Amino acid sequence: MNGKILIEFFINVFSMGSLYALIALGLVFVFGICQLINFAYGEFITVSAYILYFVGTFTNLPWPIVFLIAILVGVAVGYISELVAFRPFRGRSLDALLVTSFAISVILQNMFQIGISPRSKPVPVPAVLAQNVNLFGVTTPLRNIVMIITTIVLLVVLTLIMKYTPLGIAMRGASENFVTARLMGVPANQVISVAFIICGFLAGVVAIFWSCRTGSVEPMMGGTPLNIGFIAVVIGGMYSLPGAVAGGYVYAFISNTLSLVLPTTLLSYRDAIMFIIVITFLLLRPEGLIRGSYQEERVG
Numbered sequence: 001m002n003g004k005i006l007i008e009f010f011i012n013v014f015s016m017g018s019l020y021a022l023i024a025l026g027l028v029f030v031f032g033i034c035q036l037i038n039f040a041y042g043e044f045i046t047v048s049a050y051i052l053y054f055v056g057t058f059t060n061l062p063w064p065i066v067f068l069i070a071i072l073v074g075v076a077v078g079y080i081s082e083l084v085a086f087r088p089f090r091g092r093s094l095d096a097l098l099v100t101s102f103a104i105s106v107i108l109q110n111m112f113q114i115g116i117s118p119r120s121k122p123v124p125v126p127a128v129l130a131q132n133v134n135l136f137g138v139t140t141p142l143r144n145i146v147m148i149i150t151t152i153v154l155l156v157v158l159t160l161i162m163k164y165t166p167l168g169i170a171m172r173g174a175s176e177n178f179v180t181a182r183l184m185g186v187p188a189n190q191v192i193s194v195a196f197i198i199c200g201f202l203a204g205v206v207a208i209f210w211s212c213r214t215g216s217v218e219p220m221m222g223g224t225p226l227n228i229g230f231i232a233v234v235i236g237g238m239y240s241l242p243g244a245v246a247g248g249y250v251y252a253f254i255s256n257t258l259s260l261v262l263p264t265t266l267l268s269y270r271d272a273i274m275f276i277i278v279i280t281f282l283l284l285r286p287e288g289l290i291r292g293s294y295q296e297e298r299v300g
Contacts, residue, residue, distance in 0.1 A: 007138045009260060013252045015144035018151035019209050021248030023229035024236065025158070026202035028244040029195045031233070033171065034090075036097050040081060040104035041229065042222025044200055046112065048074040048207035049123060049217040056124040063126045071204030078200020082193055090192075105222075112219035120218035123211040130212075143212045154205070155245065158198075162241070167194060231278050237288025246289050 023045075030038045048070040055066045085104055089096045129143040162168035170186045171194065210225060211217060228251065236247025254277060258270045266273075 004138055005260075007136045008140070009256060011135065011138060011140050011144060013249065013256050015140075015147045016256065017249035017252035018147045019206065019213075019248075020228055020232050020251050021245040022151055022154065022202050022206050022209075023225050024232035024244035024248045025241065026199045026206070027229045027233050028238065028241055029198045029202075031238055032241070033192060033195045034086075034097070035094065036086075036101065037230070038199065039098070039101040039226065040108065041199065041203060042224075042226035043105050043108035044074055044077050044081075044203035044222075045207045045210065045225055046217065046219070046222040047077050047108065048204040049211050049221060050112065050116065050121075052125075052207060052211050053121045053123045053217050057122075067208055070207055071201060074200040074202075074204030074207065075197050076200065078196040078198075078203065079193060082196035086196075087189070087192075109219050109222075116219070118219060120216040123215060123217050125212045125215065143209065147209050150205070150209075154202075158241075167191075171195065231274075233288075234278060234282055235288060237290045240288065240290040243288050243290035250289070 026041055026044075027038060030036055030041075051070040051073045052066065055061060055069050056063075059066075061069075081104055085100050086097060089100050129141070129146060131142050132139045133142050133145065135145065162172055167190075171191055173184070173186060206225060210221075214221075229248075232247035232251045233244050234247070235250050236245065237243030251274075255270070255274060258273055259267065262270060262273075
């Protein structure tokens with residue numbers, strides 16, 4: 001393997017891993033506090049992608065404003081879903097919350113199909129992000145570099161929030177033991193709402209980069225990032241924010257390695273091989289790469 005191929009490989013790993021890490025974080029923020037796998041997370045991403053399509057296609061707003069609107073809509077969807085759909089069922093069984101999560105996903109998918117179109121729509125993206133740049137002698141789209149830098153900035157900001165702000169400290173306490181944290185005065189509704197707001201924010205950011213890579217949006221689009229995020233979380237650890245980030249990069253590394261080493265005749269089996277690797281990893285290390293604080297209590 002020559003040097004250029006190796007550099008291109010790692011650029012792809014870090015750019016895709018950055019995207020996958022953001023997806024996984026959106027799942028872990030909710031799971032860490034509510035013990036709930038948010039199956040509607042993929043549709044949060046799809047909503048923001050459709051906003052990019054509509055605002056980017058039918059207005060002449062500057063791209064930073066278009067991106068901001070898509071992210072704010074993701075935040076709103078996250079908050080409203082928690083307030084209207086999840087909060088009324090929080091005192092019931094975990095099964096009720098999971099069914100609610102599935103229901104939101106199906107409802108949004110059908111709304112997209114009936115209200116917009118079952119066919120894919122082209123999402124306009126800034127031409128500058130599609131331009132190629134030269135990095136260490138390798139040509140790569142600018143969006144890959146922007147994706148890596150954006151993820152690093154967001155990880156630093158989220159880390160500072162979680163470590164040094166009262167709300168972040170409350171969220172960390174709630175993720176370790178929600179019942180004890182609530183007895184100590186942590187506002188349950190506020191903490192859970194913020195977790196869903198962060199989830200929606202990350203969904204909006206993911207929608208931007210996902211749309212830049214695919215160039216389109218369709219009603220069932222959210223399934224793929226949801227599956228990727230879930231696998232990344234399984235690899236990294238369901239109870240650890242650093243684990244979710246690590247899982248995203250590990251997933252990207254394995255996926256790109258398989259694409260590089262598999263013969264052409266076996267490339268169509270890449271995803272199947274990926275799942276076999278993940279299942280094997282889960283059997284050998286069920287807690288993931290980074291063991292987080294496990295809490296028996298579910299939010300009630």
